[in-house]
Amino acid sequence: MKKRFLLAALAAMPLLATAAAQPYLFDFIQGKQTGQAYRQLIAGHAFPAWVSQGGTSSPANTLTIKGVRYQALFGCKPHNCPAQSIAILYSPERGDIHGVYSRYDEKSDRQTLTWLNLDATDDAAMRKILFNRLNGDVVE
Template identity: 30%
Template structure:
C-alpha cells in the first residue's frame, strides 16, 4: 500500500507539465515528471515513509533552484499543501547525474509553534549536514533569497 501511495503522490506532484527537465532546467516538481530516473529516485526516497494525503491533491509549487552539492549540479524544488502552506510543506533535492533524491517533509503546529521534520533518504554522507541545510532553506525561503550561499563544492 505504501508503494502505491508513494507512486500516486509522485505522479500527482509531477504530472502534466512540459519536459523542461530534459533541458536541465526544472522549475518545479511537475517538470521532472517526464524523466523516468527522477521518478524512480522519488520512489526510492519515499520508501518506508507514508506521505501525507495532500501530496495526492493540489499543491502550490515554488520555482526550483539550481545549486552545487558535493561538486554536482542539483535541483531543489518545494511544494506545499494548498491553502495551508504555513503548516504542510515538502522540499526535494535531485541529483540527475547520480539519479538520487533527498527530501524533507515539514509539518508545523501553529498553536504550539513546533515543527515536525521528516527527512527522506538522508544518510551519513554530505546530505547529513549540507543536504539538510539546503532542504530546510528551500522550505524557509532562504534558498530562494540567497541561492549563491548554498553552493557546496
C-alpha cells in the first residue's frame, strides 16, 4: 500500500511543479525583477490600489509570440472583475512587459482601455492576445 501511494505521489510531482511554476499576478509583483518591471509599467497612471497589489487573479499561462516566450497574466478588481481588470504579457528572457487596463462603466455601457507599453505601431497580435486575456481567454 505504501509503495502505491509513493508511486502515485511521484507520478503527480511534475503536475505540481508545473502548477507552481505559473505565478499569479500577486506572486509576479512580489518578484524582484518582475515586480520592478510591473511597477514601471503602471507608473504614472492613476489606477486603483488593487492594480498595484494584483487584485484577484488566476495562474499565468505561457505562450509564444513571433518566437518569443511570454507569460500571460491577469488580475481584476476584487468582487467586481467586469468593472476593472488588467492583462500583462511578460517575456522572462527579454524582460519585455506590455499590458492593457480595462475599465467598464455599466451606466454608459462603455469600456475604456489603457494600453501599457504599446503604441499604435505595435503588433496587432499582441494587442489581440492582451484583450482576449482580459476576457478569460488563456490561449497557449
